[in-house]
Amino acid sequence: MGKPPLLLLDEPTNGLDPAGIHEVRALIKGLPRMLDMTVVVSSHLLSEVDQMSDHVGIINRGRMVWQGPLADLHARGRRWIGLRTTDNARARELVPSAQTDPDDVSYLRVRAVDDAAAARISLGLAERGIGVVRMEEHEDSLEDIFLPLTGIEETL
Template identity: 85%
Template sequence: MADNDIHPAGRLGGALGIGQKWGGSAKPAAQASIGRRPGRMAVTTTGLTKRYGDTCVVDGVDLAVPEHAVYGFLGPNGAGKSTTMKMLLGLVHPTQGSATILGASLTPENRLEVLRRVGSLIESPSCYPHLTARENLEIARQLRGLPKSEIDEVLKIVRLDDPSVHRKRVGNFSLGMKQRLGIACALMGRPPLLLLDEPTNGLDPSGIHEIRALIKGLPRMFDMTVVVSSHLLSEVDQMADHVGIICKGRMVWQGPLASLHACGRHWIGLKTTDNARALEFLPGAQTDPDDAAHLRIKAVDDVTAARLSLGLAERGIGVVRMEEHEDSLEDIFLAITGMEETL
């Protein structure tokens, strides 16, 4: 197969991911021989690279996804997120580099064995529109060799178990319902690793909230690691606890979400009755570059802020407003990727 070929996943391939085995029955996920390694990384890559001709789409990516985390894979459209996830799933062959998934190195020889324990939803759910949700999942169940009880369990997890949904054809589903069905298919067999590519893309606020709540609960409910790719910073900020940022094919930042927020600037903005005199009194104070009517000082604790306020009052300078500020995740993202210079 050529370097840029994609394995034929079939009509349900996008939702079934790698749990299935082409042209035969798959061993149930619970029977896989590859063991968990608690406290270790669920996914690591070393120098993972993908080139199409002279174009380098993914350039030496080193992922480190802790087990039992929701890992937000952030990047602008076209940054290489989907290609990276497809390489992890064996749907695209890397030009160079390696990947370790759930403690096992991913090779052409053991690919199916490793990836039977990985669920995925890449790009958009691929389902038969003339069938019901249950009938679509029955196809996936048979391909994976799973018990019939799996269908009821995953439909309940994604809240598609209402009797009114049972007879409804998937072609009449809302986009949010189709996304939930795709996730249900990926969850069959309770894989310890789930890869979701832009799962909230195109959803309305209600659908986004449903998918977000579901993803946040998966590690706790099922001892699962979830990798979620997205270009929506606010969504990742609300559901992930670890983050990797990719830009133009390269990883530019990776670590706990709290550490990413710590990269931002923190300051106190204040407005007084005499900003000119306040500038002379407050150490390090400067006029706010975004609002000349306000001043900025470095972030301080409550005791220091109270002392500064009292000092201003003693000099006859009234404090009209004092507020603590910090860079938003969007500000930090733009600074790290260098995109703020292009806006």
């Protein structure tokens, strides 16, 4: 194959076992550095794109709808804290930005905050007798960001 300046790969991990996927993914990520080449991967597997890419282009119906660094695409997503307490109703009243999580009503969603603010929330709830059972940081997946960009909303 030589050392082409541009290598185009279509679904390069399709049909591979987990070890093969890992090996091919590492090779794809290393080729630009090792051989000074550009590698373009076409894939519908967004988790693979997320693990292999540093620059992304999203094409919908033959039209480029987004292009840029993967980090910029992730920055378009929402970030939040998933909070489960011993009394979510009271916690929702005490934490101004808390809302019931539409995906799991046993959790509250709190807009993403830094560590110090998360600690203040936890301590404030504990001081009022509300135990924090879980506090987890969440962010939209690449799929959550991708679907609105392509005009595809939830179908169910």
